[in-house]
Amino acid sequence: MPRPQRRARYGRFTGGPDPLAPPVDLAEALDAVSEGVMDGYSPENALREFLRRGGRSREGLDELAGRVQQRRRDLLSRHRLDGTLQEVKKLLDKAVLAERGQLARDTEMDPTDRTLREMTIENLPSSTSAAVTELAGYDWASTEGRETYQQIQELLGREMLDQRFAGMKQALEGATDEDRAAITEMLRDLGDLLEKHARGEDTSQDFDGFMAKHGDAFPEDPQDIDELIDVLAQRSAAAARMLRSMTPEQREELMALSGQAFGSPELMAQLARMDGALQALRPGEDWTGSESFDGEEGLGLGEGAGVMQDLADLDNLAEQLSQSYAGSSLSDLDIEALTRHLGQDAAVSARTLQELEQAMRDSGYLSRSADGTLRLSPAATRKLGASLLRDTASRLSSRTGARETRQAGAAGEQTGATRPWQFGDAEPWDVGRSLTNAITRTAGEGGDPGAGVHLQVEDIEVRETEARSRAAVALLVDTSFSMAMEGRWVPMKRTALALHHLISTRFRGDALQLVSFGRYARTREIGELLALEAVHEQGTNLHHGLMLAGQFFRKHPGMQPVLLVVTDGEPTAQLLPGGESWFSYPPEAETITATVAELDRLGRAGASTTFFRLGNDPGLTRFLAAMARRVGGTVVAPDPEDLGAAVVDEFLHAHRDTGPDDLL
Known part of the structure; x- marks a missing residue:
């Protein structure tokens, strides 16, 4: 049987840098750096200025930094931080409404009991957190009300965990008591491991054993204790910044509600233990910052922590793009973060700028003089001189009323050698070789030399002479x-x-x-x-x-x-x-x-x-x-x-x- 034909599909390459992309063109960068040097800047500053400004067909650092700042403004203007509080309020209203309906329908209930229940429901505090706390020991007559109230406790627990462990909210959807017990055990083991590491008593076997037991809770797949701490500290610091970014009223409500997470205060105790250990181990993280959100889209605690991490990423990108710190280099750019926040096109622009910077440093166009300063190298000077001479030739040809400055005839004794014509040559043409070049080029381009040839500049050769x-x-x-x-x-x-x-x-x-x-x-x-x-x-x-x-x-x-x-x-x-x-x-x-x-x-x-x-x-x-x-x-x-x-x-x-x- 004939083999089935395989259909080829073509699309844009998305696996990283284009393997077929041509090498970066240094001509524009060299011209810009040379112009800056001639204007009085050091080669280092001139190169940095070109990278900031970008080229004719690529974004520069300043434009990328502008996009980073716009992305940051979009996050702040789109969101607000009371998403969890609003969700809890909706669930509370639903539970109370269900309970009122059940009390009105249940005619067999003891009147005294009904009255006490109704008084409890009707006299709940206006504060959501106080109402949830007061109902913690309430004996619900309504099955729907009881289940909805339990959803509040489940939601708070999942959100609190999702703040510190990305994806935990979804992973614990419909969690059983056994699942919650496993989470509590993981937090205890994690606290023990962190404290042991802080004392310098942990071993690689301790980390391996912890990951073998609880690795499913860490999709980032850290490879050692330091990577685990980095992942946790970034998320924990984001949670701290989110809390500080809330209004005092929102912060007070949330702290009061946190004790109802999973219906047990132990969760918050273990999380507080973990946060304290992480802050001591990674004091360099931003644990005290805050942001001003003024959007309409409410964020849950886990989502908010993710947005706070995004904002921290954007701040790091802004600093990297500024290149204003000591020893800065474009190799510092986090291309993965740039791709995540601004898209593949921004990553391509940044990677091209990285290659340009490295190529300029490796090309030999910049050299260090005896006094230690960077200068244009002789190779760069020659390349720039050739470019300027071509520009000069173009201007000469278009100058109104300019004298004809081309020289022809015998400028000296001929040496017998020939070479391609270049601007400024005073030597006579070698007509034979020039025509041969034109015929060869015409045939190579698929034309018929017998139908005539047209001389082009690259065809012309001149006879070398001794002036x-x-x-x-x-x-x-x-x-x-x-x-x-x-x-x-x-x-x-x-x-x-x-x-x-x-x-x-x-x-x-x-x-x-x-x-x-x-x-x-x-x-x-x-x-x-x-x-x-x-x-x-x-x-x-x-x-x-x-x-x-x-x-x-x-x-x-x-x-x-x-x-x-x-x-x-x-x-x-x-x-x-x-x-x-x-x-x-x-x-x-x-x-x-x-x-x-x-x-x-x-x-x-x-x-x-x-x-x-x-x-x-x-x-x-x-x-x-x-x-x-x-x-x-x-x-x-x-x-x-x-x-x-x-x-x-x-x-x-x-x-x-x-x-x-x-x-x-």
Whole structure:
């Protein structure tokens, strides 16, 4: 007989992390961390801020924390804590009504007896707990009344146990005397075990024996005494907090009723013994907190303890998501609790953030410097530089009225090797290999090369050359506090990194010197500049920056000097012969004179000079225009976000102008 065909069913994977999910993409995280570092944050804080904010397609810690708080508010606004008291009142009214009916119908009852019973029923206290207590010894004439009153005692017993042992209310539904006796025995044995453990006298055999005898009462299946205590202490503490969350009237009613649980005060005595032992063993639990419930849905004692535990879970999740405690890490997140309270989608978001955090720490994108601080590693700097250069290329292609900066033709002697074209390449195309790549790609995609091919960027290869001329590029960036105040701090750093990456990867024969100038000027490594924080100090010492640029050019006498200056203010400081910086605002004539003299020296050395003016200060506009005229330079006034494209454009233009063979 043919084997029956098995039908396959497909659905969403729900067994945990998707085993086929791609690895986390670090590009967005790296960009965010790098942006934060350039804005003056430490890499640690920048990464934490990204995780709090989340990505384009995933929730961050703040959004998850908001959902936790909303869930907490929902629980408090939906429920109230008098569910058991209301249920007891309903049962009491039912029992009394049944008794009155029986007394009215029973014509054979002794009149005196009837009168006494009626007086008892009619004169019951208005307090539910007092009425239940007064009826404890009442001889019910009504079978229905007696059974209903017994239901009150059963309900109280089951609720009291359900507060401390999850699921006990349902397990004891319809319990017999033997069942209640077994529960009492379990509580005695548990009290003995806890007290023995507190004295340090218990053994593993004691725990094993207890679980073999009473294990059915613990669906959590604890594996040792500590796990058992943890389970019980959490539930017991929730019961204590629930009691404190009740109104004084509700609390008084409940305490008065508790003695009627199962019709015996022993249950409460054993529970009190257990609670005392647990509080001594786990003092770190919240035994004194309270909540304000204002909803319409009444909670029984067991349900209320469960909600109080949920609230405690949510508070723990909120603390974990805040990541504000010492040594915090996303590995602390309780994913199971998050799934239970917010659903699988929240768990996926949290797990992704955990993986992102760990991947960033393991990727090598963050490194520790000699002084112990975290910085972007060279690998991260290169990756970010490539990203910024791509963005710069996009901006260059869309700049209105921009000069064409692509170079073609022979930029130098060909080496015979080829490589894929990348932005900034000045080498000529290898047409044969480029066409071969296009034909191969077209055929691989199922197309017919005979019907024609279309070149794409990835098809193009260029012939590697040895450059005939090289440039020494000095990028001077203003690091006065106004740059940070006016939102120009990060664009300045992004510009430096884009130019650094372009020169280090596409113009390897060139030399680049980064110089920052504030009160003093300093040469900077790219990583040092990216990590530089804005400091509130006065001074725009362009004079000192030009001096350092001159020293750099003199170290590279065979290269074409290219001077690029980014600033948003007139010179207000100069370097004195003794090495001190002298500041004056408005600028003194001596400062202007010293700055102009230093620029003239660079002009005589043949430096190709471009000033990038940020802002619309009239004084700066006049000053830079005059400076540019003195040395035959240019002034560019880009928007801060377009600064990188403007600087790279001018660099490529200056590089192209180094010889007629480099022109388009």
